[in-house]
Amino acid sequence: MAPTIGDTCQIRFWYHMYGSDVGELNVYTRNYIGGPLTQIWSQNGEKGDQWLRAKKILQVQQPFQILIEGVRGVGYQGI
Secondary structure (H helix, E strand, O other), X not given: OOOOOXXXXXXXXXXXXXXXXOOEEEEEEEOOOOOOOEEXXXXXXXXXXXXEEEEEEEOOOOOOEEEEEEEOOOOXXXX
């Protein structure tokens, strides 16, 4: 995604982290394929049986990628 120079952009998404075995949800940016990741947002553990909205404002001056990582918890009782 190529940002407009001088402006901010934001990522907005919904997430659901429910159950005793929920792990983590992480959001990263990077400037090129295979490049180093910069973590911009993270949540871990159970957050209730509800959909939650997340928003992160980004200040970038060059093209970038956004990666979303879900990390499984220790068991199977997480959704």
